[in-house]
Amino acid sequence: MNKRNPVTPFGWKIKEKLVERQMDQRTFCDTYHIPASRLSNLIHGTRKAKKYRVQVCQLLGIEE
Template identity: 90%
Template structure:
């Protein structure tokens, strides 16, 4: 059985902001050249990905 990691509070902020600007994760990643795996890491907290964490929070205008 596949165990899924829960979404972190920062991940919920990312998801909420993407909904507000009406953009899906794939489009966001393609537009801003953020690897989809890193965005997923940020949403689920499986990796720190500090470089992309700062970039994503700046682009979306959310606090880390």
């Protein structure tokens, strides 16, 4: 059985900002050269990915 991790509050902020920009996750990752797996890690909280967390916060205007 494939068990998915729930979206964290920080992950919802990322998703909200992407919707505001009318961008999907893949386009965002391709545009800013962020591995899709790292963005997923940030959204689901499965890994800290500090380097990309800072970059995503700056690009989307999210406060940690």
